[in-house]
Amino acid sequence: MRHLMSPLDFTTEELDRLFDLANDIEKHPAKYAHACDGKILATCFYEPSTRTRLSFESAMTRLGGRVIGFSDAASSSASKGESVSDTIRIISCYADICAMRHFKEGAPMVAAEKSGIPVINAGDGGHQHPTQTLTDLLTIRTMKGRLSGFTVGLCGDLKFGRTVHSLINALVRYEDIHFIFISPEELRVPDYITDMLRTRGIPFEEVIRLEEVMPRLDLLYMTRVQKERFFNEEDYVRLKDFYILDRNKMKLAKEDMLVLHPLPRVNEISVEVDNDPRAAYFKQAQYGVYVRMALILTLLEIKG
């Protein structure tokens, strides 16, 4: 029995198989409409996350399975003080697979250790969010036809953004990736990541302004720069526009560059960019369902 705790749990060959399956699901949804008949997914969400939970629920429903679960800790037995270890033992009696989001880092791993069913980490604090990374990779692979040979710009809050760290760790396994980190000084990518890139000989640059590097990017991964991350209001006001993607900045970009964003978007991508064919962030949400469908089938060992 396998679980998914980190995007690195799967080899690149296993990821290729997963993405092939996701692409087949996209092309032939009817073929998979009853693949999970009689199966139950438990969504154990100790903290609210509407999009991720609905994406899992949509995935299981589209496979013909059913969904049970809770959507915040207050409505679960955690409010009575039950441990994650005990909860998963009980859930294992009720469901065939579990997607768990928890505000504590490592909670899904504790669940996986005690579980009788596959556990998917649906986000654990600031630690991992592997299905977001799988979504990002599937979107890139489907829309670009490959996962190697890119100049990848990551823009915004690179210090606290777990989706950014996770995506970097996943992309370094592919050939010929060049990273450009675009962030204010305060929100630079952590040292352990730049150390890892140096050790592995993977090229990267750190810049402050998005416009400077826009023409060179094949992929642009946007994240939100939150006001509360800055030391003072003055710096925030001075820098915030550097990290807002609008039509003018898009004019500087390659014609086939893709813009990705883990969503929710607030104001870091202007709505005028939404209709640009290079804006891939809403398609990402759709690929999120396909990749979760493929993941459920893979972990349940169901052949399509």
Place this chain on the structure above:
Amino acid sequence: MLNVGKIEEGYVLDHIQAGKSFALYEHLQLARLDYPVAIIKNAKSNKMGKKDILKIECDLDSIDLDVLAIIAPNITVNTIKDGEIVEKKELTLPKQIRNVIRCHNPRCITSIEQELPHVFVLADEEKKIYRCKYCEEKYSESSR
């Protein structure tokens, strides 16, 4: 000067930071074993001013000293056989350690889950970096 007799077989842990010998005694779980142990506190040291020493009379390899590589990396471990020092033992970093050091990340599941062991995994042997198995937070001396 206090005199403690020689041991025939076992280990002498020397150059322990003064006052730390009880912590080492506990980490090695010597209270559970039936070996003669001498704890010497605040002995004079040219190098350190004051130091602690632990002498353990035991069968060689009957206790796992590798945990000391994490909690007391600068001590000297002398292996004694037939009353003589036969080796200055090199400590190797264990791949995994359980309930020796604690995760101090307040966001880690170990902070709330009952009776969950604190497990650290050797992430970088060269840089001697251990990370919590659950949250991957790096262990550092200052977080103890």
